[in-house]
Amino acid sequence: MSSDGALTSGKLADLAGVSRDTLRHYERKGVLPRPLRGRNGYRQYAPEALQRVQLVRRALSVGFTLNELARVLKVRDAGGAPCEDVRKLAAQKLLNVQDQLRELTTLRDDLQETLRDWDARLARRAKGKRASLLESLSSDPKPAKRSTNSIKHKRRSA
Numbered sequence: 001m002s003s004d005g006a007l008t009s010g011k012l013a014d015l016a017g018v019s020r021d022t023l024r025h026y027e028r029k030g031v032l033p034r035p036l037r038g039r040n041g042y043r044q045y046a047p048e049a050l051q052r053v054q055l056v057r058r059a060l061s062v063g064f065t066l067n068e069l070a071r072v073l074k075v076r077d078a079g080g081a082p083c084e085d086v087r088k089l090a091a092q093k094l095l096n097v098q099d100q101l102r103e104l105t106t107l108r109d110d111l112q113e114t115l116r117d118w119d120a121r122l123a124r125r126a127k128g129k130r131a132s133l134l135e136s137l138s139s140d141p142k143p144a145k146r147s148t149n150s151i152k153h154k155r156r157s158a
Contacts, residue, residue: 006036006044016053023053030070031056033077063093 009020016023023043026032032052035043052073059069068089075082114137121131 005047006038007047007049009035009043009045012045012049012053015050016057018053018057026053026056026066029066031066031073062090063097064089 007015009023013020013023023032023045027034032049033046035045035049038044056066056069060066072082072086072089075085117136118131118133121133121136125131
């Protein structure tokens with residue numbers, strides 16, 4: 001930390017528990033203001049940058065994306081109050097989580113049913129013979145379920 005309280009990228013990264021590359025990525029995405037440069041050319045972050053990085057990390061952990069945060073923080077940094085937008089984004093995230101939970105519950109139930117079927121197949125098979133467990137998956141009378149909101153969603157930028 002310099003005499004004016006500015007933080008080098010290494011110090012900020014250490015304090016925030018992120019890498020220097022993450023800080024540069026946050027700058028590029030617009031969630032962390034670009035720092036001033038010292039005479040040596042090194043980045044010099046304002047002390048408030050630590051709170052900003054912590055805010056970003058927490059928001060990411062509850063499902064916000066960097067692009068969403070960049071839009072919200074741009075409005076906020078310009079003196080606006082994007083509270084309603086933040087609320088709407090969080091509500092949508094909750095709906096997505098609820099959809100994923102329903103999908104996971106269905107997947108769990110399907111796997112339990114499959115395991116019961118496989119246990120019965122294993123119990124009926126002759127010693128040393130195949131039970132054709134994997135093949136039974138393709139002959140399942142239930143059609144494969146497809147969701148518009150797949151559990152394997154796109155990974156958000158971190």
